[in-house]
Amino acid sequence: MSERWTQAPRVAVVGGGLAGLAGGCALADAGFRVTLFERRPFLGGRASSYQHPGTGEVVDNCQHVLLGCCTNLVEFYRRLGVEGKIRWYDRLTFLEPGGRASLIEPSSLPAPLHTTPAFLRAACLDWPDKLAIAGAMAALVPMTPRDRGESFLTWLRRHGQTERAIARFWRTVLVSALNEDIDRVSVPSAAQVMRESFLKSPSAGRMGVPTVPLTELYSVAGGYLSARSGEVRLRSGVDGFRAEVAGVRLLTPGGEEGFDFVVLAVPFDVLSRMLPQTSAAEPLRQTLDQLETSPITGIHLWFDRQITDLDHAVLLDRTIQWMFHKSKLVAPASSRQPALSPVEGRGHPIPAGGARQLAGREESNGSYVELVVSSSKTLVERSRAEIIDLALNELHEFFPESRAAKLVKSTVIKEVHATYSPRPGVDLHRPRPETVWPRVFLAGDWTATGWPATMEGAVRSGYRAAECVARVTGQREATFVVPNLPPSGFMRLFRG
Template sequence: MSAHVVVVGGGLAGLTAACDLADAGARVTLLESRARLGGATFSFQRDGLAVDNGQHVLLRCCTEYQRLLARLGTADGVVLQERFRMPVLAPGRPRTALARTGGPAPLHLVAGLATYGALPVTDRLRAFAAAAALRLLDPADPALDERTFGDWLRGHGQNDTTIGALWNLVSVAALNCDADGASLALAAMVFRTALLDRADGADIGIPRWPLEELHVRPAEKYLLTRGAEVRLRSAVRAVERDGPGFAVRLSDETVRADAVVVTAPPETAAAVCPPAAGLSARRLAGLGASPIVNVHAVFAAPVTDLSFAAAVGSPVQWVFDRTAVAGLDRGQYLAVSLSAARTWLDRPVAELRDVFLPELGRLLPAAATTPCTRFFVTRERRATFRQAPGTARLRPPARTSLPGLVLAGAWTATGWPDTMEGAVRSGHHAADELAAHLGGGAP
């Protein structure tokens, strides 16, 4: 393949597609509207700390993201559990955990769930029955996308306590949506892929490097060494058909290409693509958006020995030790990750401090008596699309109605939720479509 391909957008999907296409022999120009790459997964410096805009994790079942890191030479930047274990904190109660044994799926979860202290024994038994039924669902069944996960759970004997202390621990983190708002199809996909179909699927991987070092700068370097052009502050206004190829219109110039990958957010993609591409702005607007808020607290001394933990019975959802990854050499830096965070999105920093510092003290007693020396908040208003019932039919495939113009992004029809893994898979799908169109074979 010797074609010129323009990739619109430098997020994880765009970087992946660009790397695939460059490897396939295309001349790649990547255009990013902002002054940085990374899309929704980026890092920045604040008061000497390397800060990720949000806490991202991966699971062992996220195979394509791990392959991308291996390709970029940064696989060592993730610490992956040998065996799934999720510490769970609750105010005033002993620390407990969800964990797996070394047995085959789904028996690998039996012992861990049987001793899970956040649920009464009767609720644990009900959870076993629901998990067995969930394993029989087909995530590709369109009927599942018309129903909420919460409705299905209640129909299978799950009460509010079980949903809050078990099912929502995964659904909120993976889908940026609680069970009562989440598509049953996406929830079934997550639980089956990560927890029920294979024993090691949910083993948790935590980045030990900032995202900028893990995949953003390495992907940029990978592209530059293969002759690609990477341009920042290059907002695309329109993509138009131009003879057999395309004209990509910027504010003050036009870039011509044989093919184009558009990886912008859905409504932006609909606005820049020509009508002949077949994208409906109204339809894509139906995907909506769901925010994520991260609360960052630096303590004068260590307050926990946990690298991460989930929480129940508290506004805190997940807490992560960011001390080493941020480059802090004194004290401890904790990040509280809040998904489906519309409640907290517009609250002032002072109010969030008044809520979350005491909550950390309830979960981690040492935090109640250790001075907090720095406190700040990061907010992603449109972190993911709203992964609610009915969204499966709104997510477009990579291929548009115009040959040579394809889409990528975790919001496209990957079969995965809106995650880093979904973004990488979408980039591969887009590159594969263009390789076939341009006659170059699969990258």
């Protein structure tokens, strides 16, 4: 684009999830005039919190965790100055029904051998399982296999995995990371997770947990934009756009508004409805039609007493997959800044210094736990009461002390379209940020980031779209995406 810019170009970012926020903040830092449109009355998108009307508690729409390999998300936290609100854990506890624990943690051995001692000690796997896992890991060390249409389950069977290794290791790790069953997951998606988080370096697998409600973490981005001459418009849905030679017109219920560039950072189904009814839009619409979603269910339980000393645990062999001890994880409201997250339709604004934010610590001796079920297709049709019953019965198996505890209140949050499904062939349908309209760019966890549908993927996509805008305006060296963690130990020998 050979335009001369006498003043900073105006960029509209549509969508205030992590993709839009990251892209918008990067552009504002690079001197663009950013206007962010968000349909809801709060920022954060799928990673947000709200005051739940039934319980009166502030809850995250679901527990969100990150890993050490999420370099762009961590960089985004630093940019916003909220990196101190993440607590990091090196050790994961895998619990069997009955309560027996296996601890997975790094040792001083070089990558990719750093977790070997923990695996050798793990009681939840037998020797044939451990040998099989080592063999399959060795196959993933040199490079990420290509997508040949095979599911990862088939790949695992071809690589001699035992049923227990599949159930207790591969399925456990991958269903949480990819939010899809392993018989529906592509080989590169699964391999990327194992290589980036397990194999490349000891710090890659550290788990980060926010110590504040999600909206408190991400609403900071609104202030960040405003402080850099940006504008955040909440409750401002965009219906569509019209791409012109000299700019893009956004179509909103209030009328049309012109911008130099637009970054569309909305979910893929929303984007599909936003596209103009022209033949130019057809290939993108058809691509988006190929994407499917998969659900996640969070079960929130408040007890009259403590049911475990653990901060979190991976739960094996049952429907519930993770326990997060929210009342241990989240700092008391009194020690935090007030949250700013009114919610539309499903809750109430969080009052300043909110009385029972994410409950727990400061509340008597009670405790609050969230149980998470990824790829929760079997729960979508089940009633709240049935899900809570099932969850309690399973919880009693893992934490026998919970049998004596009284359930004070509970809720179930089903995110039916939580993330796109990373099935074989999916990468063919994840579009790049550039579109047929030179001034319109795409962002979102579902775009072609090379990462799964995660906060890291969303931030990467926002930075990529921002790079495209900056480069088109002459900032040829603009780079916002930060590199992956470098491989360490023996992993430095492999490039794939």
